[in-house]
Amino acid sequence: MTQALRPGGRLLIESADSRLQPLACPDETGPAQKLANRIRQACWTLQARRTDLGYGRTLTRRLRDADLVDVQAEACFSLAGHAEVRFERTMIERARERLIASGMVTAEELEQHLANVDAGRLDLTAFPVVSAWGRKARC
Structure with missing residues (x-):
């Protein structure tokens, strides 16, 4: 891509970096939040076998290695919204069988967690996204 500049x-360039903020609920105030965080950790453990969770x-x-200048970046993540609820539910549904098979989470714990999600009792986060940019030198 830099050669085309x-x-x-x-x-x-943007990429996720779930290792920057690995919790589902940063404000861990009770059993529902603790369960959410344990399940999120299990999801990341499974995902780390397939991808680099710290790529962002x-x-x-x-970008610097590609000889770009004025390189900068920022990371952000959202907290407590409808998108985070959809993300959490989708992530759990996609990983359900692998989570249970791994022994890190039981089917009952997943059902309880999804009930907590649906009840709106959790301030859930999505994974952080890193946005990085740079400029090709003028000469």
């Missing part, structure tokens, strides 16, 4: 051209933090280095 003209001098002075800019490149923006490498973007600035990668």
